[in-house]
Amino acid sequence: MPASILFDQSNTVYRMGTGIATYARNLAVAADQCGFAPQALLSTDIKIDPRNPVLAEVQLFDVRRGSALPWLDPVRDAIAGAVRAPFGYRPSLLPDAGVVMRPPDDAPTTGRTYIGNKLFEAVRAHFYIYNRFAKVRLPETPSLFHATHPLPLRIAGCPSVVTIHDLVPLRLPHMTLDNKRYFFRLIQHLVAKADHIVTVSEYSRRDIISLFGVPESRISNTYQAVTIPARALARTDAEVADEITNLFELEPGGYYLFIGALEPKKNVSRLIDAYAASGSRRPLIVAGGAGWQNEGDLERIQDIRFSSYRVSDNTISKVRRVRRIPYLPSGQLVTLMRGARALLFPSLFEGFGLPVLEAMTLGTPVLTSNVTSLPEVAGDAALLVDPFNVAEMAAAIRRLDNDTDLLSELSSRGRVQARLYSMENYVSRLAEVYRGILGSRVVA
Numbered sequence: 001m002p003a004s005i006l007f008d009q010s011n012t013v014y015r016m017g018t019g020i021a022t023y024a025r026n027l028a029v030a031a032d033q034c035g036f037a038p039q040a041l042l043s044t045d046i047k048i049d050p051r052n053p054v055l056a057e058v059q060l061f062d063v064r065r066g067s068a069l070p071w072l073d074p075v076r077d078a079i080a081g082a083v084r085a086p087f088g089y090r091p092s093l094l095p096d097a098g099v100v101m102r103p104p105d106d107a108p109t110t111g112r113t114y115i116g117n118k119l120f121e122a123v124r125a126h127f128y129i130y131n132r133f134a135k136v137r138l139p140e141t142p143s144l145f146h147a148t149h150p151l152p153l154r155i156a157g158c159p160s161v162v163t164i165h166d167l168v169p170l171r172l173p174h175m176t177l178d179n180k181r182y183f184f185r186l187i188q189h190l191v192a193k194a195d196h197i198v199t200v201s202e203y204s205r206r207d208i209i210s211l212f213g214v215p216e217s218r219i220s221n222t223y224q225a226v227t228i229p230a231r232a233l234a235r236t237d238a239e240v241a242d243e244i245t246n247l248f249e250l251e252p253g254g255y256y257l258f259i260g261a262l263e264p265k266k267n268v269s270r271l272i273d274a275y276a277a278s279g280s281r282r283p284l285i286v287a288g289g290a291g292w293q294n295e296g297d298l299e300r301i302q303d304i305r306f307s308s309y310r311v312s313d314n315t316i317s318k319v320r321r322v323r324r325i326p327y328l329p330s331g332q333l334v335t336l337m338r339g340a341r342a343l344l345f346p347s348l349f350e351g352f353g354l355p356v357l358e359a360m361t362l363g364t365p366v367l368t369s370n371v372t373s374l375p376e377v378a379g380d381a382a383l384l385v386d387p388f389n390v391a392e393m394a395a396a397i398r399r400l401d402n403d404t405d406l407l408s409e410l411s412s413r414g415r416v417q418a419r420l421y422s423m424e425n426y427v428s429r430l431a432e433v434y435r436g437i438l439g440s441r442v443v444a
Helices: 019-034 053-060 070-087 119-130 180-193 202-212 237-248 268-278 295-301 330-338 354-362 374-378 390-402 404-421 423-441
Strands: 004-008 037-044 113-117 134-136 144-147 153-155 160-163 196-199 219-221 256-259 284-287 307-312 315-320 322-325 342-345 366-369 383-385
Touching: 004 019, 019 037, 019 354, 019 423, 037 053, 037 119, 113 119, 119 134, 119 180, 144 153, 144 423, 160 423, 180 202, 196 202, 196 423, 202 219, 219 423, 237 330, 256 268, 256 330, 268 284, 268 295, 268 390, 284 330, 295 322, 330 354, 342 354, 354 366, 354 374, 354 404, 366 374, 366 390, 374 383, 383 390, 390 404, 404 423
Parallel strands: 004 037, 004 144, 037 113, 134 153, 144 160, 160 196, 196 219, 256 284, 256 342, 284 322, 342 366, 366 383
Antiparallel strands: 307 315
16 A cells, blocks of 8 residues: 555635645645555534535535634634643544535545544644644544644654745735744744655745754755646637637737735735836736735726726727736636736745746746745746836836747746646655655555
């Protein structure tokens, strides 16, 4: 039997995915390709009874509803964490009923799945109260537990790996909502107690070593990879153009695209200011979730400067040069990215910057920042700008607007650069980490 690797994967069952969800899915895919047996550990918002397999699976994928008293949730979680601590945390095995219909691209990549009601909230409260990791016991102990983001828990009886993507809460404290004291203590404990640390860029690796004194032998950079569905890649240019025209009322190759949540570190306000200063008449599409501290971003997106009117067939319609699309299924997002004139991604801080790699993989030209991990990921295949300099960004957008030779060159270089982060290379780097920890316990 192959060695089993357990991943926390709660974000992967939500309709609106996150970067962590993408990372968790790719980890499971890569682990499977390494020859390991991936398993999932889920924390659910509601209590699920695994004795009824059909209802348990339905409840797992049901729509998440907001709490009537959201301010009370952290208090309840803290109380639950304190009460459950002496008895330990024992998630249940979720039977595979196979009843919920899911898109082919969203098929599960894990075997065994364990579920616990508000498990991750409880272990966070446990750490906050007791200043130590919660111990989680499973019906069958996996060979290895890999936390896809910092979690204060240990799986009884097996070694642990944790991914620390970046140190944004410490580097840009005014741009995140994290409890900084809690985050600092958590990272301190993780780097001391985890059997190995994984991160996603050389920038993050050096940052973690510098701030927390981690020995270089205990931390590995595996980078990331993207898995764009084969059927999305197989679509012809004509099919992509038709969907862009009919679904989004956009001209293929005639718009710019930003992908990401509206949060301070994504730098959307400066991007929109730069776009306005560039004088471009091509639309800017902002695709992503609401995020937080986004009042300035929303104000700029809705600015009257970007509104105009069009007359067609005796009908007057309002047209916006800056448009926001809150959520798109992954297939439509790939189409939108593939048809963009360029991806504009001037983020202030990224542990990796997955949209940059996704765009390069599709051959879409990229403008991104010259800070943190982004120059490392983009190499010489993107226009790099100072994300704090609106004038510099505006000049770069004008170049993209007017220089078709530049677009062609960036597209070609991007595809070459993206191969450095292929799934094959990712699998090789990940296998080296796992086999280094498991050693003789790995069964081929």
